[in-house]
Amino acid sequence: MGPVTFAVLATALVVSALTVVVHPSPVKSAMALVVTLFLLAVVFVFLGAHMIAALQVIVYAGAIMVLFLFVIMLLNLSDDGAEARHQGGALFRLGAWIGGGVLAVELAALFLRVPFPAPATPPAGYGGAEAVATALFVDYLLPFELTSILLLVAIVGAVVLAQRRAA
Amino acid sequence: MVPTSWYLALSAVLFAIGAIGVLVRRNIIVVFMAIELMLNAVNLTFVAFARQLGTIDGQVIVFFVMTVAAAEAAVGLAIIIAAFRNRPTVNADELAVLRW
Numbered sequence: 001m002g003p004v005t006f007a008v009l010a011t012a013l014v015v016s017a018l019t020v021v022v023h024p025s026p027v028k029s030a031m032a033l034v035v036t037l038f039l040l041a042v043v044f045v046f047l048g049a050h051m052i053a054a055l056q057v058i059v060y061a062g063a064i065m066v067l068f069l070f071v072i073m074l075l076n077l078s079d080d081g082a083e084a085r086h087q088g089g090a091l092f093r094l095g096a097w098i099g100g101g102v103l104a105v106e107l108a109a110l111f112l113r114v115p116f117p118a119p120a121t122p123p124a125g126y127g128g129a130e131a132v133a134t135a136l137f138v139d140y141l142l143p144f145e146l147t148s149i150l151l152l153v154a155i156v157g158a159v160v161l162a163q164r165r166a167a
Numbered sequence: 168m169v170p171t172s173w174y175l176a177l178s179a180v181l182f183a184i185g186a187i188g189v190l191v192r193r194n195i196i197v198v199f200m201a202i203e204l205m206l207n208a209v210n211l212t213f214v215a216f217a218r219q220l221g222t223i224d225g226q227v228i229v230f231f232v233m234t235v236a237a238a239e240a241a242v243g244l245a246i247i248i249a250a251f252r253n254r255p256t257v258n259a260d261e262l263a264v265l266r267w
Binding site for chain 2: 001003006010018021037038040047049063071075088099107112123127151158159
């Protein structure tokens with residue numbers, strides 16, 4: 001990826017991420033987050049992570065965001081002025097923006113000072129389904145199996161929490 | 168070829184934006200989305216370092232992060248629905264019954 005492509009992608013990413021944070025409507029925030037996740041998938045492709053990019057679109061931009069939109073619409077949310085009634089108000093907000101800005105500048109400056117050598121050309125098939133699956137099912141078999149337990153617990157937990165209590 | 172540090176800097180900026188979102192927003196669903204944004208920023212760091220080191224391990228970690236994020240989103244949104252039934256608001260300031 002050339003510097004120009006990177007600059008365009010990075011600008012679009014930052015703008016869509018800021019839209020998620022500042023937009024008053026939750027639905028539009030969610031749509032901006034979908035855009036952010038898609039753009040991140042593009043960055044992953046440029047970094048050679050093809051399998052992860054596909055998973056990013058399917059799992060994140062697909063499944064998780066549908067869940068978010070479903071809940072937003074189920075609860076029938078609209079901008080009820082809750083943000084304006086925020087306890088602590090304008091001073092807290094200003095402080096959070098300044099603190100977050102300092103965090104971004106500090107971290108970015110720190111990373112940009114590190115002189116990384118140019119990465120070696122990756123082996124053929126790097127980041128493809130076969131390479132990721134081999135690592136996942138050989139080196140990381142135990143964590144992979146533990147994930148299934150985590151997902152099972154999450155499913156049961158979500159059902160128990162969201163069901164209506166019998167009177 | 169863009170150096171790895173640029174990706175890391177981009178990831179840092181996205182993480183900071185997510186952190187700001189958690190602090191300034193009171194709509195608990197938007198706070199949740201800001202947390203997802205932070206998780207994704209860290210994913211970008213993992214993938215960038217995997218590319219830098221020429222190994223696949225960073226990408227496997229991203230796979231696990233995605234799994235945990237999916238589980239977290241399912242349980243978290245279920246909690247929001249349960250809390251909403253109890254008290255019809257998604258304002259984090261008004262959902263303070265657990266706060267002493």
